[in-house]
Amino acid sequence: MKMRRSERIVAVTKILTDQPYKLISLNYFTERFNAAKSTISEDLSIIKKVFSVEKMGKIETVSGAAGGVRFIPDKGVKDIQNVIYELCEYLSDSTRILPGGYLYMTDLIFNPALMDKVGEIFATKFSDLGAEYIITMETKGIPIALMAARALNLPLVSIRRSSRVTEGSVVSINYVTGSSRKIQQMSLSRRALPEGSKVIIIDDFMKAGGTAKGMLDLMGEFKAEVLDLGVLVETAQPTDKLVEDYTSLVVLENIDDFKEEIIVRPSGWVTNLK
Amino acid sequence: MKMRRSERIVAVTKILTDQPYKLISLNYFTERFNAAKSTISEDLSIIKKVFSVEKMGKIETVSGAAGGVRFIPDKGVKDIQNVIYELCEYLSDSTRILPGGYLYMTDLIFNPALMDKVGEIFATKFSDLGAEYIITMETKGIPIALMAARALNLPLVSIRRSSRVTEGSVVSINYVTGSSRKIQQMSLSRRALPEGSKVIIIDDFMKAGGTAKGMLDLMGEFKAEVLDLGVLVETAQPTDKLVEDYTSLVVLENIDDFKEEIIVRPSGWVTNLK
Numbered sequence: 001m002k003m004r005r006s007e008r009i010v011a012v013t014k015i016l017t018d019q020p021y022k023l024i025s026l027n028y029f030t031e032r033f034n035a036a037k038s039t040i041s042e043d044l045s046i047i048k049k050v051f052s053v054e055k056m057g058k059i060e061t062v063s064g065a066a067g068g069v070r071f072i073p074d075k076g077v078k079d080i081q082n083v084i085y086e087l088c089e090y091l092s093d094s095t096r097i098l099p100g101g102y103l104y105m106t107d108l109i110f111n112p113a114l115m116d117k118v119g120e121i122f123a124t125k126f127s128d129l130g131a132e133y134i135i136t137m138e139t140k141g142i143p144i145a146l147m148a149a150r151a152l153n154l155p156l157v158s159i160r161r162s163s164r165v166t167e168g169s170v171v172s173i174n175y176v177t178g179s180s181r182k183i184q185q186m187s188l189s190r191r192a193l194p195e196g197s198k199v200i201i202i203d204d205f206m207k208a209g210g211t212a213k214g215m216l217d218l219m220g221e222f223k224a225e226v227l228d229l230g231v232l233v234e235t236a237q238p239t240d241k242l243v244e245d246y247t248s249l250v251v252l253e254n255i256d257d258f259k260e261e262i263i264v265r266p267s268g269w270v271t272n273l274k
Numbered sequence: 275m276k277m278r279r280s281e282r283i284v285a286v287t288k289i290l291t292d293q294p295y296k297l298i299s300l301n302y303f304t305e306r307f308n309a310a311k312s313t314i315s316e317d318l319s320i321i322k323k324v325f326s327v328e329k330m331g332k333i334e335t336v337s338g339a340a341g342g343v344r345f346i347p348d349k350g351v352k353d354i355q356n357v358i359y360e361l362c363e364y365l366s367d368s369t370r371i372l373p374g375g376y377l378y379m380t381d382l383i384f385n386p387a388l389m390d391k392v393g394e395i396f397a398t399k400f401s402d403l404g405a406e407y408i409i410t411m412e413t414k415g416i417p418i419a420l421m422a423a424r425a426l427n428l429p430l431v432s433i434r435r436s437s438r439v440t441e442g443s444v445v446s447i448n449y450v451t452g453s454s455r456k457i458q459q460m461s462l463s464r465r466a467l468p469e470g471s472k473v474i475i476i477d478d479f480m481k482a483g484g485t486a487k488g489m490l491d492l493m494g495e496f497k498a499e500v501l502d503l504g505v506l507v508e509t510a511q512p513t514d515k516l517v518e519d520y521t522s523l524v525v526l527e528n529i530d531d532f533k534e535e536i537i538v539r540p541s542g543w544v545t546n547l548k
Contacts (some may be wrong), residue, residue, distance in 0.1 A: 005326070010324040013287045050277070050284040053492045080477060102440045106466060110432060112424035114295065139412040139432065143420050150386035158384060158392065158413065166376045 008033050009043050015049070015096055016071040018171055021153035025068040039093065055079060058138070070129065072119045073151045077273045083117045084249055084266045085163070093251065094260040104234070109140050109204055112147075118249070120148025122230045125247060126152065128170060129227040131200045133157050135219065137186065137211060142151045144232055146201040157192050157199075159215060161185065167192070171221045173201075178208020178242050186214055188222070195223045206231040209242035216243060230231075233265070284315050284361045289344040290321070290333065294397075295427035299342040316529060318343055329353060336363050341471060347394045347425045351547045354398065357391045358523055358540045363523065365507075369533040375531045379507070383414050383478055386421075390508035392523070393421025396476055399521060399543075400426065405500040407431050409466060409493065411460065418506055419476040427488065431473075432464050435459070441466070445495045447507045452482020452516050460488055462496070469497045480505040490517060507540070 003011070012029060027039045048059040055076035061069050075083075087108065096104045108114060122144070134152065136145035137159045149156040167189035174185055194200075201215050212229060221227050234248040235240075248271055253263040277285070286303060303314045323332040329350035335343050349357075361382065370378045382388055396418070408426065411433045420546035424429040441463035448457055467473070475489050486503060493500050508515075508522035523544055527537040 006283055006320055007324050009280055009284055009288050011323050011328050011330065012326075013284050014291060014328075014330050016290060017291060022387075046280055050281050051288070052286050054288075056285065056288050098440060098442050100440065102357070104441060104465065106432075106441060107429065107461065110420070110423075110430040112420055112430060113296075113427060115420075116424060121397065129537065142416045143430070146384070146386055146389075146417050146420060149384075150390060153387060156384040156386060156417070159378075160413065167370060167378060167380060168372050189380065191378065199496070213409050221457065 002034055005039075005043065008035065008039075009046060012040070012043050013047055014041045016069065017057075019153070020071055020073050020151050023062060023066075023068040026067075035037075046143050060246070070154060073123050075117075075120050075124045080121050080230045080268060080273060081266065083114075083121060084270045085117070087114070088212050088264045088266060090251060091252075091264045092243055092262045094262060096262060097255055097257060097260060103233075103252060103255060103262065105141065105204075109143050109232075111145070113144045115147045117146055117234060119149075120151045121249065122148040123151035124232065126200050126228055129200065130198060131227050132197045133199045133224075135159065135193075135199045135201045135215065135224075137161075137203055137215060141203040144204055148202050157188070158186050162187065167194065171218065173214060173218050173221065175214030175217065178210030178212055178213070178238075184214075186211075188218060193224065197222070197224045198227055199224045200227050201229045202231070203229075206243075206246070206248065207240065208238055209246075210233070212246065213242040233264075241273040276308055279313075279317065282309065283320060287321055290343065291331075292294070294330040294345055294347050294425050297342040298339075299346045302342075307522065311505075312421065320390060331409060332396060343449070347397050348401065349391075349394050349398045349410070354375060354395050354547060357388075357395060358544045361388070361392070362538045362540060365526075365538045366536045368536060370536060371495060371529055371531060375529050377507075377526060377536065379478075380414065383417050383506075386417070386528060387548045389417045389421045392506060393416055393423075394425045396422040396525065397425035399504065400474050400502055403474065404472060405501050406471050406494050407473045408466075408497075409433065409475045409498075411435070411477055414478040415476065418478055422476050422504070433460050433462050433492060436461065438485070444493065447488060447489030447492050447495065449491065450484055452484030452512075458488075460485075460492055462492060467496050467498065471496070471498070472499045472501055474501050475503045476504045476505075477503075480515065480517075480522065482512055486517040486520065495526070502520075509537075 051057050056072045058072040098104050132148040134145050134154050134156045146156050169190045170187045172187040229246040231248045233250045236253045247269050248267045251265050251267050255262050331348045332346040372378050408419050408423040408428050408430045420430050443464045444461045446461040502519040505522045507524045510527045521543050522541045525539050525541050529536050
């Protein structure tokens, strides 16, 4: 169908935003919409301008024979801060205190609309690193990491807590949880990750960092280069974590079982964004 | 900023498609873009027409005081069949045969772009049922179910294989896997799912249906109404499954360890679509 600009531009916007980071050739658009290259280029510059003004992400043009255009999710500062402030408000609801002083956050982690936004925040933070894989730990790391992987157009690899995995040869390591000092095991199938890959680790929660340290060790077994580590919520205590470089979005200051009070705040990375 | 139609329509398209099923009031658009209601209505009817012609989903207008407009992912027949044929091609790669005659599909299940499409297929199939929750089983059910939940704008609830869950009071049941006749346990936190909810179950794999039967039983403990059950891959054998009503997308006919051959095909539901 031959379309007018206001019609064609709707379809082009949808196609671009449906596939973050995927390079789409101009030819694809000229053929699909039976339009001249110059016409499509004008469409794209309008979309680019609107996305920039409305802070809806970036439209990037890559020139050359293998070139094309792609959509890069890129959340603005205000948008990031609003999402995290909203998340902190949800988290500070005192009915989330579980016996033993744990914080119930499973419902938030399995809320797709919220995790979509959190994934885009991590994608914004980690966009320029040249990662090839996103790594996480089952079970609760998966929704966040999957949404980040979607926004970065990267495959996700999920480490498992069990070695009874029917996935061919498996690399397992033992690790010690930093807070409760229990010895645990984590495993990853050899074929899940090529040796020497560039990876970003994303997980839901960090207390002392024992699990994160284990994941770094396991990545070492795969000769992977860990470019960065993102966690949704870290606890303020202990201040000395077993890993050094990471980015958290939320800091859990305290859970007071007795006063029924949860104190959370956006991380320094979130509040210092400019 | 005051925009021209071709500019404003880009932003309206992005806002709608970012939040599937979410009802957005016309006032939101008139205020954000400083435009008259009639202008926004014209924008929306252009978007509606383009989405319909290009088979990009539906734009639905809900009238009345609490009304508004929303985007409903709705994949066309061709699109669904292309995704599933592509998936079958990936799956029939003989290097996917694991010792013991298992099929390696973890990489596909953790491929966000592919699971995004699969999730939209389930969302298209289950769109009119009035479900309140999507239910799945950790670990490999999560990516598919999360993407379906995203497309339906519903919360996801993940059943766990362990009862050592720090999530308050937990309901656990024993079940027997249909193929290997092993007794296993699955658990769900009481607070994860309100009693009497309407749910759809989505999982990655079904052989004899023992796990699916267990999930139905567990839903019974929550007095949930199971509206439908979707699985990505079912095996052709045994033909008698422990559950009756379900929709699969792919049928695994046979894995021949010796000839190194995997035979998969789109399910009857996929090929019979009109």
